[in-house]
Amino acid sequence: YTTLFRSDLNTKVCEISYNKKVPSVYNSICFANPEQTVEDALIEDRLRYSSELKAQLKNAGIKCKDVVFVISSNKILSREIMIPDMKEKLIESYIEGERTTYFPMDISDHRLSYTVIDRNSVTKEMRIILYAAPDMVIKNYNALAAELDFHVVAMDCTGNAMYQYLSNNQASGMD
DSSP: OEEEEEOSSEEEEEEEEOSSSSOEEEEEEEEEOOTTSEETTEESOHHHHHHHHHHHHHHHTOOOOEEEEEEOOTTSEEEEEEEEOOOHHHHHHHHHHTHHHHSOSOOTTEEEEEEEEEEETTTTEEEEEEEEEEHHHHHHHHHHHHHTTOEEEEEEEHHHHHHHHHHHHHHTTOO
């Protein structure tokens, strides 16, 4: 897979093998985004940005078309919540039913995702980080992927990516 971490100023690309227990990084690059092409997670000038991305990928010899976008944006909302402990398959519908409780504003144009942080068997609760990403951001990245003939494997936000990285490294003894 190719993972693209993008901020308003830079894009970082890592070519990674995910089908192993310990992923391998085969190649990575970082380049400055062309001026006025990206603003708070939205690719404003997709033609200029995609041209630069294509050139950078070609120069680095990165050919993989399966991508994971990791998005850094102030538009992505997050909350840490507690919910009753339940089976994994029930969490999504429970959260959807309570979405206005967790985000007391109109988020009808947002997609929700979550990460289970902890399960407490004593209190029978689950601690979850809940994310709400605007549909326009997701559509923007899907349009970029279509233009570049990429297959989007997943989209993530930097907050969750950092949490996953830190929790995995803490488990392996790195503090």
